[in-house]
Amino acid sequence: xxxxxxxxxxxxxxxxxxxxxxxxxxxxxxxxxxxxxxxxxxxxxxxxxxxxxxxxxxxxxxxxxxxxxxxxxxxxxxxxxxxxxxxxxxxxxxxxxxxxxxxxxxxxxxxxxxxxxxxxxxxxxxxxxxxxxxxxxxxxxxxxxxxxxxxxxxxxxxxxxxxxxxxxxxxxxxxxxxxxxxxxxxxxxxxxxxxxxxxxxxxxxxxxxxxxxxxxxxxxxxxxxxxxxxxxxxxxxxxxxxxxxxxxxxxxxxxxxxxxxxxxxxxxxxxxxxxxxxxxxxxxxx
Ligand SMILES: C[S@@+](CC[C@H](N)C(=O)[O-])C[C@H]1O[C@@H](n2cnc3c(N)ncnc32)[C@H](O)[C@@H]1O
Numbered sequence: 001x002x003x004x005x006x007x008x009x010x011x012x013x014x015x016x017x018x019x020x021x022x023x024x025x026x027x028x029x030x031x032x033x034x035x036x037x038x039x040x041x042x043x044x045x046x047x048x049x050x051x052x053x054x055x056x057x058x059x060x061x062x063x064x065x066x067x068x069x070x071x072x073x074x075x076x077x078x079x080x081x082x083x084x085x086x087x088x089x090x091x092x093x094x095x096x097x098x099x100x101x102x103x104x105x106x107x108x109x110x111x112x113x114x115x116x117x118x119x120x121x122x123x124x125x126x127x128x129x130x131x132x133x134x135x136x137x138x139x140x141x142x143x144x145x146x147x148x149x150x151x152x153x154x155x156x157x158x159x160x161x162x163x164x165x166x167x168x169x170x171x172x173x174x175x176x177x178x179x180x181x182x183x184x185x186x187x188x189x190x191x192x193x194x195x196x197x198x199x200x201x202x203x204x205x206x207x208x209x210x211x212x213x214x215x216x217x218x219x220x221x222x223x224x225x226x227x228x229x230x231x232x233x234x235x236x237x238x239x240x241x242x243x244x245x246x247x248x249x250x251x252x253x254x255x256x257x258x259x260x261x262x263x264x265x266x267x268x269x270x271x272x273x274x275x276x277x278x279x280x281x282x283x284x285x286x
Contacts, residue, residue, distance in 0.1 A: 044181035045260055048250035054243050062136075065178050068243060069113070070139035071236040076114045077143075079228060079237060083220070083244075092120035092173060092202070095280050098272070099200040101126070105168035108192060109133045110157045111175030115144035117202070121171070122148060132167075134160065158184040165194045173202045177247040182257065186264035193285040199266065201281040203257070204248050212276045220245040254279055 055064040072079070080088045096117070101107065103125035109118045112133025121131050131150040134157075135141055141152050155161045157172065157179050170189050179185045189199050207213045225238035254271055258281065261269045266283035273279055 042183065045183045045252070045256065047177045047179060047182055047252055048247050051243070051246050051250065054239075054246065062180065066136050068236060068240055069137035072234065072240045073114065073137065073139035073143045075228070075232045075234060075237045076140065077116070078231075079224075079240065080116060082224060082227070083241075088116060089120065089123075091274075091278070092117050093123055095200060095202055096120050096124055096171065099169075099171075099280070099282055100198055101169050101171075101200075103127070103130075105130065106166070107131050107169040107171065108160075108162065108167040110160070110170060110172040110189065111135055111178070112144060112152070113137070113140040113173075113175070115147055115150070117171050117173040118144070118150055119148060122150075132162075134162075158188060160188045160192050162192045164191050165197075166192050168194055168197050170197065170199045171202070172200075174204060176201055176203050176257070177251050182252070182260045183264060186261050186266070190265045190285055195285055197285045199261075199281075199283050199285075201257075201261075203251075203279050203281065204277050205254055205279045206249055206251055207276045209276060216277060217245065217249070220248070254281075257281055 050058050050061070055061050069076075084091065101121060101124055105126065107121055107126060107130060109115075109121070109131065112118050112135045115133060118131050118133050122128060128148060128150045132153065133141070133144060133150055134153045134155045135144075136154060136156050138154060141154060144150075144152055153161060157175070158181060170193055172189070176182065176185070193199065207216055221242055225241040228241055229235060229238040231237075258269050258271055261281060261283050265285070267286045269281070269283040271279055271281050
């Protein structure tokens with residue numbers, strides 16, 4: 001049985017909070033038998049190593065990430081525009097079109113944040129009732145709600161509050177580095193897609209060239225955080241950018257992401273590179 005409810009935040013913003021009861025727990029798909037007979041789960045594939053400059057203990061990471069996005073939500077669109085030299089909206093739209101998003105599809109935007117990917121889908125002709133966004137950060141969801149009227153659900157990519165085979169298209173923009181386990185995430189994306197459905201994951205990758213790496217590090221880790229702090233007067237805006245850079249520099253290589261997608265049941269797994277820092281991962285559910 002599925003059940004959905006709507007809750008109201010303090011600011012009066014409606015956020016649909018999904019409560020899907022009796023859902024199948026699919027997180028522990030990969031089981032193997034130990035010689036002693038006890039089942040063990042596959043080790044999680046973390047997107048990056050621990051970053052003690054930002055959170056003291058691994059268990060504190062999820063809370064740190066959500067707090068960081070909550071605290072910087074109202075500056076996020078400006079930060080994103082500065083990061084991408086103003087191309088963030090056009091790029092998301094182009095990537096969705098190239099991945100085959102069509103107006104008749106039902107789409108889930110995982111890690112929807114303030115809604116830049118969801119907005120790109122609306123700009124491509126999807127009606128708001130065909131687009132659902134999910135994100136753990138209430139602050140980001142509230143910013144999203146101010147700008148458009150799609151369904152917004154508070155939740156994590158690793159445990160999506162939706163029934164199996166619900167969507168034709170699933171997107172995830174620049175958030176893969178923030179999940180706890182890539183295997184768990186991709187199995188969830190696969191589960192909620194209908195057969196024949198598509199997934200598009202947009203990500204920034206660590207530049208291979210030493211020169212580009214040095215330039216990107218200076219821009220993201222030094223220049224932009226200083227400018228962001230100055231312009232917003234918010235210390236966390238600078239910290240968000242520094243954390244962004246640290247997760248890019250330490251992120252698992254693209255090959256691990258491709259293998260994790262294939263290992264989660266996806267077919268036709270592809271990576272499309274744009275310049276030396278952008279990668280779009282694309283795959284199909286058979
Ligand atoms: C850099 S923002 C990207 C927002 C949007 N997708 C875009 O393209 O601009 C990263 C988002 O990931 C969300 N996030 C963090 N951990 C997550 C998780 N485990 N599952 C889903 N979203 C997560 C954050 O709250 C934040 O809104």
